[in-house]
Amino acid sequence: MDMQAHGVDLYMTVGIPRALLYYYYYPMWATFFKELGADVVVSRETNKGLLDQGVRLAVDEACMPVKVFFGHVASLLDSADRIFVPRLVSVERRAFICPKFMGLPDMIRAAMPADGRLIDPCIDLSKNEREFHSEIMRTGSIFTRSRVAIHKAYQKSKVVLRRFKDLLVAGNMPESAISLSLAGHDGAYEGYTGEFGEVAAANQDAILSGPDDTISVGILGHPYLIYDSYASMSILSRLRDAGCRVITCDMLPDEVVEKEAQNLPRWLFWTLGRRILGAAFHFLHSRSVDGCLHITAFGCGLDSIVGELIEREAKRSGDIPLMSITLDEHTGEAGVVTRVEAFMDMLRRRKSA
Amino acid sequence: MKLTFAHMGHLYIPIGALFRHLGLEVVLPPPSSKRTLSLGCQNSPEFACLPLKVNVGNYIEAIERGADTIVMAGGIGPCRFGFYGEVEREILQGLGYEFTMFIIDPPQGKIGPLLKQLGSLVGPVKPRDVIYALRLCWEKVTGIDRLNRLAVKVRPREVTRGETTRTMTDILAEVDRAETIDATRAAVNRGLSRLAGIPQRQDGPPPPRVGLVGEIYVVLEPFVNLEVETRLGELGCEVERSIYLSDWIRRHVIGDIFRILRPDPLLSLARPYLGHFVGGHGLDTVAHTVEYARRGFDGVIQVMPFTCMPEIVAESILPRVSKELGIPVMTLVFDEHSSDVGVITRLEAFTDLIMQRRVRLGEIGECAVTSV
Ligand code: SF4
Numbered sequence: 001m002d003m004q005a006h007g008v009d010l011y012m013t014v015g016i017p018r019a020l021l022y023y024y025y026y027p028m029w030a031t032f033f034k035e036l037g038a039d040v041v042v043s044r045e046t047n048k049g050l051l052d053q054g055v056r057l058a059v060d061e062a063c064m065p066v067k068v069f070f071g072h073v074a075s076l077l078d079s080a081d082r083i084f085v086p087r088l089v090s091v092e093r094r095a096f097i098c099p100k101f102m103g104l105p106d107m108i109r110a111a112m113p114a115d116g117r118l119i120d121p122c123i124d125l126s127k128n129e130r131e132f133h134s135e136i137m138r139t140g141s142i143f144t145r146s147r148v149a150i151h152k153a154y155q156k157s158k159v160v161l162r163r164f165k166d167l168l169v170a171g172n173m174p175e176s177a178i179s180l181s182l183a184g185h186d187g188a189y190e191g192y193t194g195e196f197g198e199v200a201a202a203n204q205d206a207i208l209s210g211p212d213d214t215i216s217v218g219i220l221g222h223p224y225l226i227y228d229s230y231a232s233m234s235i236l237s238r239l240r241d242a243g244c245r246v247i248t249c250d251m252l253p254d255e256v257v258e259k260e261a262q263n264l265p266r267w268l269f270w271t272l273g274r275r276i277l278g279a280a281f282h283f284l285h286s287r288s289v290d291g292c293l294h295i296t297a298f299g300c301g302l303d304s305i306v307g308e309l310i311e312r313e314a315k316r317s318g319d320i321p322l323m324s325i326t327l328d329e330h331t332g333e334a335g336v337v338t339r340v341e342a343f344m345d346m347l348r349r350r351k352s353a
Numbered sequence: 354m355k356l357t358f359a360h361m362g363h364l365y366i367p368i369g370a371l372f373r374h375l376g377l378e379v380v381l382p383p384p385s386s387k388r389t390l391s392l393g394c395q396n397s398p399e400f401a402c403l404p405l406k407v408n409v410g411n412y413i414e415a416i417e418r419g420a421d422t423i424v425m426a427g428g429i430g431p432c433r434f435g436f437y438g439e440v441e442r443e444i445l446q447g448l449g450y451e452f453t454m455f456i457i458d459p460p461q462g463k464i465g466p467l468l469k470q471l472g473s474l475v476g477p478v479k480p481r482d483v484i485y486a487l488r489l490c491w492e493k494v495t496g497i498d499r500l501n502r503l504a505v506k507v508r509p510r511e512v513t514r515g516e517t518t519r520t521m522t523d524i525l526a527e528v529d530r531a532e533t534i535d536a537t538r539a540a541v542n543r544g545l546s547r548l549a550g551i552p553q554r555q556d557g558p559p560p561p562r563v564g565l566v567g568e569i570y571v572v573l574e575p576f577v578n579l580e581v582e583t584r585l586g587e588l589g590c591e592v593e594r595s596i597y598l599s600d601w602i603r604r605h606v607i608g609d610i611f612r613i614l615r616p617d618p619l620l621s622l623a624r625p626y627l628g629h630f631v632g633g634h635g636l637d638t639v640a641h642t643v644e645y646a647r648r649g650f651d652g653v654i655q656v657m658p659f660t661c662m663p664e665i666v667a668e669s670i671l672p673r674v675s676k677e678l679g680i681p682v683m684t685l686v687f688d689e690h691s692s693d694v695g696v697i698t699r700l701e702a703f704t705d706l707i708m709q710r711r712v713r714l715g716e717i718g719e720c721a722v723t724s725v
């Protein structure tokens with residue numbers, strides 16, 4: 001499909017699956033493609049149909065988040081010209097996301113008729129940024145021949161990402177941080193002065209200072225699991241509806257997370273794993289929450305290691321209760337609800353004691 | 354100091370020899386057994402991959418035999434293996450065992466830190482002794498691989514079922530006992546002629562060729578893969594393993610020390626289906642499947658531990674390779690509940706399928722292909 005030949009008035013629709021690292025990078029990706037003149041569509045929120053479709057297309061052994069991702073990509077096959085399925089090797093030096101992220105576009109191509117439809121840059125910042133930039137240029141060249149335009153779009157997308165991250169640390173959930181960060185899309189962010197950073201800083205005092213009368217629960221888990229309300233059986237909103245303050249690992253500033261993760265004798269080479277573990281250690285050591293809830297994916301390789309390290313630390317440091325809930329496509333909602341309620345009751349009893 | 358390390362196939366033979374010749378006392382874990390597995394499972398995280406669980410069982414049983422020092426390889430990701438050592442240490446400490454753990458990190462182009470680490474483990478030794486120990490170790494590695502490569506050819510043709518496997522057990526014990534390079538060579542050569550001397554049937558079509566791919570630990574450890582290589586052989590298939598220890602050491606250890614930067618032939622084989630390294634042996638699995646298809650193999654079997662991340666990537670891609678290159682592929686996933694019966698049934702079904710396919714290809718020509 002060579003849109004380039006037709007000039008700019010023919011829009012190409014780029015589909016972005018609402019799954020996996022959508023929750024960390026969507027504002028950046030969307031800005032980049034929109035700036036290059038594309039229409040961006042996002043798949044709808046996860047529902048039973050999407051998950052079932054993903055389960056059909058993926059191999060049994062795959063973890064639920066990967067199956068959810070498959071479902072989202074399949075749903076975009078009809079509505080988008082191209083689908084953004086990056087090969088996410090690494091977003092920082094010496095660290096990776098997960099082996100499965102490294103093979104995503106290939107797994108998708110093997111499972112559904114997506115040949116030639118994927119935009120699949122290799123995002124690898126583990127070694128040097130040079131290759132990464134050439135990947136950006138390669139991706140941008142699908143839309144325009146102008147290197148300047150691509151460069152500009154990328155710079156803008158970085159600003160939006162910063163704004164989005166500040167919004168997260170300011171205590172927003174990803175979906176609202178996404179719409180806030182993209183608001184004023186027409187150039188407003190060029191003047192982004194970091195105002196959300198100030199809100200974030202103010203909010204940090206509240207987050208880091210520790211519990212008051214409300215029960216606060218530290219949430220540990222992969223963004224694509226904890227923020228996907230279908231996949232996570234709305235655990236977060238259930239907690240909030242029950243009057244709890246929810247602090248997810250993404251609301252902690254990087255420095256806090258990194259400092260805590262350094263308590264390990266060895267560099268933890270998974271970006272998401274370090275966030276989860278660092279946040280857990282912070283919650284456990286600072287006692288800034290009443291309890292921690294670790295939401296894990298059945299069969300997740302990272303969770304099996306990181307979860308074990310967290311559990312041992314929780315036992316050692318003693319007084320913050322930790323519960324872990326493992327989810328897959330067969331998990332019954334009733335059981336999860338009962339366990340979450342029992343956990344909250346326990347936290348309440350402890351608090352009033 | 355009484356040193357031990359986890360089992361992985363016949364690795365204990367060369368590695369044991371290496372450490373003994375460096376003047377260390379080695380206490381091997383007893384061969385992995387049901388008890389090993391249940392000790393490992395009881396004490397490991399439920400969702401850890403199988404190799405970690407068996408490692409933990411091995412360590413416990415070695416400590417029971419008096420070992421006090423554990424040597425383990427480290428890693429830098431992306432797969433779990435790089436963190437095995439840390440978790441295993443925590444588990445064993447939590448159980449109250451007293452021991453020291455050496456986690457040896459991959460050199461990544463720098464030999465200095467590696468030598469220092471090894472130095473602190475081994476203590477002062479003469480360079481001559483180090484070189485001899487390394488050569489002896491290498492002699493055993495390559496010898497065992499040569500024996501294995503011959504055994505898989507003899508096994509499907511043997512007249513008395515089981516004779517190859519029995520003979521191999523004997524030969525390997527002899528290779529293990531050999532204390533010098535010369536004695537090792539002699540044992541290997543004797544072994545090769547003993548294998549060649551096993552009565553084999555001469556008539557009939559050549560046995561079907563099956564490639565064995567997958568995660569290294571499961572490929573190399575018969576206890577965990579429920580003897581898949583032997584069973585396939587005894588079902589009449591000639592098995593070629595994608596991973597032999599000597600190849601692996603050449604590529605990963607020697608290649609890593611000297612940072613041999615050449616285009617990875619595996620990557621170019623896999624490229625149409627998988628365009629990137631995915632940790633562990635995921636890329637190797639895809640590449641070798643392509644290679645076996647091109648070499649006209651009759652089928653490929655992928656073996657992996659339950660929840661193995663790189664192999665799940667490969668497993669997702671193999672159906673496409675199978676379809677496009679016309680080679681039957683079957684995946685076997687192993688965990689602590691895997692049973693002999695289950696594996697035998699599936700292997701029998703698979704060999705039936707490839708036998709039928711052979712007949713069909715012979716009758717109706719090249720274009721008929723089947724995939725699993
Ligand atoms: S990190 Fe875990 S949950 Fe996420 S894709 Fe990898 S295995 Fe699945």
Ligand code: SF4
Binds near residue numbers: 433435
């Ligand atoms: S390659 Fe597979 S078995 Fe090995 S550590 Fe990784 S997930 Fe576990």
